[in-house]
Amino acid sequence: MVNVAVVGTQWGDEGKGKIVDIYAEKADIIARFQGGNNAGHTLVVNGRKTILHLIPSGILHNNKICVIGNGVVVDPAVLLQEIKELQKGSLFPPNTKLLVSERAHLIMPYHRSLDVAREAQNSSKKIGTTGRGIGPAYEDKVARRGIRVGDLYDEELFREKLHHALEEKNFLLKGLFKEKPLNEDDIASEYLGYAEKIKPYVADTSLILDTEIKKGKKILFEGAQGSNLDVDYGTYPYVTSSNTAAGYASCGSGIGPNAINNVVGICKAYTTRVGQGPFPTELKDAIGEHMQKVGQEFGATTGRKRRCGWLDIVLVRQAARVSGITALAITKLDVLTGLDKIKICVGYKSDQGEFTEAVPYNMNTLSKCKPLYEEFDGWKENISRAKKMGDLPANAQKYLQRLEELSGVNIILVSVGSGRGETITLKDPFRN
Numbered sequence: 001m002v003n004v005a006v007v008g009t010q011w012g013d014e015g016k017g018k019i020v021d022i023y024a025e026k027a028d029i030i031a032r033f034q035g036g037n038n039a040g041h042t043l044v045v046n047g048r049k050t051i052l053h054l055i056p057s058g059i060l061h062n063n064k065i066c067v068i069g070n071g072v073v074v075d076p077a078v079l080l081q082e083i084k085e086l087q088k089g090s091l092f093p094p095n096t097k098l099l100v101s102e103r104a105h106l107i108m109p110y111h112r113s114l115d116v117a118r119e120a121q122n123s124s125k126k127i128g129t130t131g132r133g134i135g136p137a138y139e140d141k142v143a144r145r146g147i148r149v150g151d152l153y154d155e156e157l158f159r160e161k162l163h164h165a166l167e168e169k170n171f172l173l174k175g176l177f178k179e180k181p182l183n184e185d186d187i188a189s190e191y192l193g194y195a196e197k198i199k200p201y202v203a204d205t206s207l208i209l210d211t212e213i214k215k216g217k218k219i220l221f222e223g224a225q226g227s228n229l230d231v232d233y234g235t236y237p238y239v240t241s242s243n244t245a246a247g248y249a250s251c252g253s254g255i256g257p258n259a260i261n262n263v264v265g266i267c268k269a270y271t272t273r274v275g276q277g278p279f280p281t282e283l284k285d286a287i288g289e290h291m292q293k294v295g296q297e298f299g300a301t302t303g304r305k306r307r308c309g310w311l312d313i314v315l316v317r318q319a320a321r322v323s324g325i326t327a328l329a330i331t332k333l334d335v336l337t338g339l340d341k342i343k344i345c346v347g348y349k350s351d352q353g354e355f356t357e358a359v360p361y362n363m364n365t366l367s368k369c370k371p372l373y374e375e376f377d378g379w380k381e382n383i384s385r386a387k388k389m390g391d392l393p394a395n396a397q398k399y400l401q402r403l404e405e406l407s408g409v410n411i412i413l414v415s416v417g418s419g420r421g422e423t424i425t426l427k428d429p430f431r432n
């Protein structure tokens with residue numbers, strides 16, 4: 001049986017939600033393996049827009065198992081709110097199961113407070129985080145002082161861990177950031193309250209995934225953010241605090257790497273970024289504005305305007321290498337409709353005049369790099385009804401062909417609009 005991981009090849013917001021939603025139909029299990037509610041997957045189903053931050057996009061489908069794996073950081077208030085919203089809209093099918101790993105780490109109120117306080121204090125060194133407490137929660141995990149979902153069911157242990165954590169966090173909040181300290185009893189009763197409500201969903205998800213794999217079930221691993229936000233291979237320090245690369249689908253869900261057969265990289269037909277950090281192909285002109293407006297490039301989590309620019313194949317190639325991407329899905333091609341000329345960045349020229357086709361490790365070097373472009377003629381026709389490559393204008397086909405050559409990865413899907421049906425499907429990643 002073939003299992004598939006879907007990952008972003010840029011800085012997140014590649015339109016993974018729609019593609020995961022399409023592939024979820026073909027899978028039995030949809031598992032998230034990293035990140036938390038910093039993600040925002042926007043889905044348009046039957047004309048209704050739904051944004052999921054934490055729950056896998058597969059939840060909208062009948063008869064699936066949706067897993068929030070051990071590599072995810074879970075804010076239980078957000079989890080419960082999303083469950084409620086889905087149920088209210090009758091979008092949580094009764095025969096679909098939601099499972100949360102008992103090993104996933106909890107986002108605590110002090111994680112959010114520290115995230116926001118650090119960003120406010122460090123105005124010159126700001127990362128531009130989503131303020132959801134993601135970084136501080138992962139810090140505690142790695143420092144071996146985190147509180148895990150399963151700890152909620154051992155009250156003594158939970159209270160002891162909370163007490164220990166708050167001693168340090170309140171010291172930081174009060175002493176360093178001049179913020180109000182947080183109350184231990186309030187947090188304990190809030191979180192023990194969540195414990196009861198989320199109990200039906202909590203499980204040993206690694207064991208369940210293994211059992212399902214042995215039954216021949218198909219898993220879709222749903223990546224959040226994108227390759228350039230990976231804590232190791234992204235534009236560090238302007239990254240998120242987890243590994244977004246496909247390899248982490250294994251660690252973050254508790255199954256071996258040989259269970260991941262295909263990796264689909266989601267690549268927007270242009271590039272966007274939210275938050276701080278270098279962005280070589282950024283356009284601060286009318287074309288960037290066109291992408292921002294037509295592509296409705298606002299952050300799904302924070303509502304911030306996304307920075308926009310030309311497709312940067314240097315970044316996509318690195319993503320393909322780091323994640324072992326076996327196929328590309330191109331999204332939002334329709335947003336480029338109407339532009340006279342379209343460009344792809346194929347390499348960088350450093351401030352020393354050197355040419356490179358690799359992403360420099362040093363962010364100061366990257367921020368001084370000038371993009372080198374190949375230029376293409378645009379198209380004016382509406383492409384939203386295209387169902388096969390031949391339906392696209394010749395110039396759009398040329399752009400995609402060159403993208404495929406430059407990235408070295410085959411394109412298996414092209415999205416030409418936000419609806420599920422506005423898609424050209426060339427190959428099913430669940431079939432080899």
Ligand code: IMP
Pocket residue numbers: 011012013038039040127128129130131132133134135224225229238239240241274275276
């Ligand atoms: P954090 O993940 O909230 O710590 O934010 C770190 C960086 O990652 C910031 O630049 C955020 O804007 C960015 N980021 C986090 N999640 C997403 C996402 O889902 N899409 C795009 N950018 C994200």
